[in-house]
Amino acid sequence: MLISESVLREFTENIFKAMGCSQAHAALAGDVLIKSDLRGIDSHGVARLQGYVRLWEKKRINTNPDIKIVHQTATTATVDGDAGLGLVVAPFAMQVAIDKAAQYGSGWVAVRNSNHFGIAGYHALMAVEKDMIGFAMTNASPLVSPTYSSERLLGTNPMCYAFPAGKYPPVIVDMATSAAANGKLEIAQRMGKQVPEGWIQDKHGNFTTDPHALKSGGALLPLGSDVEHGSHKGFGLGATVDILSAVLSGANYGPWVPPFVAFLDPPDDPVGLGIGHFVGAMRVDGFRPVDEFKAHMDNWVTRFKSSATVDPNQKVIIPGEPEIEAEKDRKVNGIPLINAVVNDLNVLAERFGVNKLE
Amino acid sequence: MLISESVLREFTENIFKAMGCSQAHAALAGDVLIKSDLRGIDSHGVARLQGYVRLWEKKRINTNPDIKIVHQTATTATVDGDAGLGLVVAPFAMQVAIDKAAQYGSGWVAVRNSNHFGIAGYHALMAVEKDMIGFAMTNASPLVSPTYSSERLLGTNPMCYAFPAGKYPPVIVDMATSAAANGKLEIAQRMGKQVPEGWIQDKHGNFTTDPHALKSGGALLPLGSDVEHGSHKGFGLGATVDILSAVLSGANYGPWVPPFVAFLDPPDDPVGLGIGHFVGAMRVDGFRPVDEFKAHMDNWVTRFKSSATVDPNQKVIIPGEPEIEAEKDRKVNGIPLINAVVNDLNVLAERFGVNKLE
Numbered sequence: 001m002l003i004s005e006s007v008l009r010e011f012t013e014n015i016f017k018a019m020g021c022s023q024a025h026a027a028l029a030g031d032v033l034i035k036s037d038l039r040g041i042d043s044h045g046v047a048r049l050q051g052y053v054r055l056w057e058k059k060r061i062n063t064n065p066d067i068k069i070v071h072q073t074a075t076t077a078t079v080d081g082d083a084g085l086g087l088v089v090a091p092f093a094m095q096v097a098i099d100k101a102a103q104y105g106s107g108w109v110a111v112r113n114s115n116h117f118g119i120a121g122y123h124a125l126m127a128v129e130k131d132m133i134g135f136a137m138t139n140a141s142p143l144v145s146p147t148y149s150s151e152r153l154l155g156t157n158p159m160c161y162a163f164p165a166g167k168y169p170p171v172i173v174d175m176a177t178s179a180a181a182n183g184k185l186e187i188a189q190r191m192g193k194q195v196p197e198g199w200i201q202d203k204h205g206n207f208t209t210d211p212h213a214l215k216s217g218g219a220l221l222p223l224g225s226d227v228e229h230g231s232h233k234g235f236g237l238g239a240t241v242d243i244l245s246a247v248l249s250g251a252n253y254g255p256w257v258p259p260f261v262a263f264l265d266p267p268d269d270p271v272g273l274g275i276g277h278f279v280g281a282m283r284v285d286g287f288r289p290v291d292e293f294k295a296h297m298d299n300w301v302t303r304f305k306s307s308a309t310v311d312p313n314q315k316v317i318i319p320g321e322p323e324i325e326a327e328k329d330r331k332v333n334g335i336p337l338i339n340a341v342v343n344d345l346n347v348l349a350e351r352f353g354v355n356k357l358e
Numbered sequence: 359m360l361i362s363e364s365v366l367r368e369f370t371e372n373i374f375k376a377m378g379c380s381q382a383h384a385a386l387a388g389d390v391l392i393k394s395d396l397r398g399i400d401s402h403g404v405a406r407l408q409g410y411v412r413l414w415e416k417k418r419i420n421t422n423p424d425i426k427i428v429h430q431t432a433t434t435a436t437v438d439g440d441a442g443l444g445l446v447v448a449p450f451a452m453q454v455a456i457d458k459a460a461q462y463g464s465g466w467v468a469v470r471n472s473n474h475f476g477i478a479g480y481h482a483l484m485a486v487e488k489d490m491i492g493f494a495m496t497n498a499s500p501l502v503s504p505t506y507s508s509e510r511l512l513g514t515n516p517m518c519y520a521f522p523a524g525k526y527p528p529v530i531v532d533m534a535t536s537a538a539a540n541g542k543l544e545i546a547q548r549m550g551k552q553v554p555e556g557w558i559q560d561k562h563g564n565f566t567t568d569p570h571a572l573k574s575g576g577a578l579l580p581l582g583s584d585v586e587h588g589s590h591k592g593f594g595l596g597a598t599v600d601i602l603s604a605v606l607s608g609a610n611y612g613p614w615v616p617p618f619v620a621f622l623d624p625p626d627d628p629v630g631l632g633i634g635h636f637v638g639a640m641r642v643d644g645f646r647p648v649d650e651f652k653a654h655m656d657n658w659v660t661r662f663k664s665s666a667t668v669d670p671n672q673k674v675i676i677p678g679e680p681e682i683e684a685e686k687d688r689k690v691n692g693i694p695l696i697n698a699v700v701n702d703l704n705v706l707a708e709r710f711g712v713n714k715l716e
Contacts, residue, residue: 104462179587225587317505317506
């Protein structure tokens with residue numbers, strides 16, 4: 001089913017308003033989700049709306065949060081999200097980082113007491129629009145085992161680095177630090193397919209190709225998959241995200257991170273508040289003139305795009321390029337939603353008395 | 359052959375002095391190399407000394423550089439290394455970052471016109487000693503192919519994040535963004551062994567297990583090895599390092615990075631000056647009190663160290679732990695050098711008229 005951006009946006013805003021969000025927060029939270037759907041990252045868009053509602057029903061999301069800076073220097077800050085939607089808490093934090101960068105060259109904000117913040121790229125792109133380099137990362141529900149471990153101790157902990165370019169769209173590296181994202185596993189589950197070796201392990205820590213293993217005590221593997229191929233590096237990256245997002249901010253880290261799914265209760269011995277994010281912004285002209293930087297970014301992109309390839313029909317993909325292509329297409333042609341998602345959304349519509357998607 | 363730290367340090371300093379470095383620069387450059395050998399990263403220690411000498415002979419390293427800030431804001435700067443040893447240029451840049459962080463909370467320095475800077479961890483640890491979080495990365499000679507590419511367009515481009523802890527040593531994530539480091543390949547070549555699939559490709563872009571393929575037009579693969587296992591993420595990380603280190607600073611990037619080996623000339627159409635680094639420091643107390651942070655770091659390390667493991671005899675390894683263990687051992691028992699390295703060093707000793715290693 002193809003739904004236009006504007007219809008889906010209004011629908012999403014209405015749900016957030018029905019949950020008690022202010023108009024401004026509903027519009028912002030909706031914008032983060034719609035941006036994800038537009039960019040083709042279907043797993044992080046409106047398909048998650050039901051998940052947010054369920055957390056709110058469990059009183060784990062506060063739709064009227066008092067988001068505030070609790071500690072700061074000229075270029076650093078810790079923000080407390082007051083258990084608000086990460087979709088509004090993270091943009092608040094990024095705005096603090098951008099304001100500090102505007103004044104002092106860079107700004108860095110650790111966030112505690114938040115929830116799932118959508119796609120990291122949304123927040124990092126806020127900086128890019130100001131000719132800054134944007135950084136965004138978050139910890140997440142424990143699903144990934146460190147190298148050698150048979151426990152789930154880290155989330156898929158994404159990190160995003162975003163760079164403005166000139167004639168090209170921004171270069172955006174936005175990646176989970178696990179070998180495969182959970183969304184890909186869900187697709188395999190739905191289609192009854194096996195997954196490649198190197199994505200997951202079973203509850204004993206053995207490699208498996210059964211996509212259902214995660215539900216029965218298994219775990220995702222860090223980027224690198226096994227130690228011979230550098231899984232300790234993927235673990236190190238996931239650990240970096242966990243420490244910057246949560247140990248630095250005062251959020252929960254490692255296995256203490258509250259699960260995104262509402263049917264699992266958070267650990268009863270928290271080590272901090274909510275989940276954590278870390279965002280930052282650096283002014284390009286803090287290092288060299290913006291036009292010079294953009295001209296060299298364009299040269300960088302041109303050279304990598306024109307690389308000789310193994311298969312002449314498969315070009316090198318610049319980080320962020322597929323998302324830009326998806327956005328161009330979906331803004332014009334609408335956002336494709338699978339029936340299961342439409343049905344879930346219409347259940348929400350009924351529950352909150354808002355117009356259904358048709 | 360086991361050589362004591364002090365003997366190897368004096369030897370290394372003497373070589374750098376004979377190349378024309380000041381006493382201070384020779385001591386600093388020597389300290390970076392010896393720290394690498396102490397920490398068990400043999401590929402980046404005195405084994406590289408001959409490589410630096412050869413670049414100096416080709417007049418690609420300036421042993422009397424005028425290292426200076428060429429552009430700055432309160433918390434950002436670009437440093438020009440004047441073609442100096444990266445071993446002295448990077449510590450200069452990190453000191454600028456630390457000084458800015460002391461005053462404003464954070465400091466970020468992009469470096470152009472530099473050379474190989476040794477181990478990233480050395481520089482990041484300078485920040486940790488001041489209760490700051492340290493960041494260090496560098497681009498490097500093109501050896502890695504982006505996903506789908508059959509060309510070498512990126513270096514192994516390491517990134518390092520270093521965090522102070524309390525009762526535990528610092529947590530240090532210091533990793534090449536390729537699946538395997540070049541040093542591991544060299545070991546396989548020397549021992550006549552095949553390497554695992556997923557480390558390298560041949561000149562046509564096909565996977566190979568022949569460690570010599572790199573010399574005949576092949577390339578290292580990004581972390582993730584193939585697209586199914588996330589090699590586009592390893593490519594994205596390598597690209598991030600390249601952009602922050604070189605596009606931002608005005609150094610050479612991508613295939614234009616001058617090779618470390620002196621027998622290969624730099625491209626004759628440079629897009630910048632020398633190679634590039636990017637370093638940064640953030641005050642922990644810019645986010646929360648240092649003692650709170652360290653207590654939670656200790657809790658983080660304790661939890662991950664005590665994780666259940668697949669093999670009960672193999673514990674989870676905290677990033678940086680093996681290097682700390684090596685340093686403890688080698689400070690007492692000496693640094694093991696293979697004969698080939700001792701011979702190379704003694705050739706240098708003869709050439710410069712300094713005392714040989716015995």
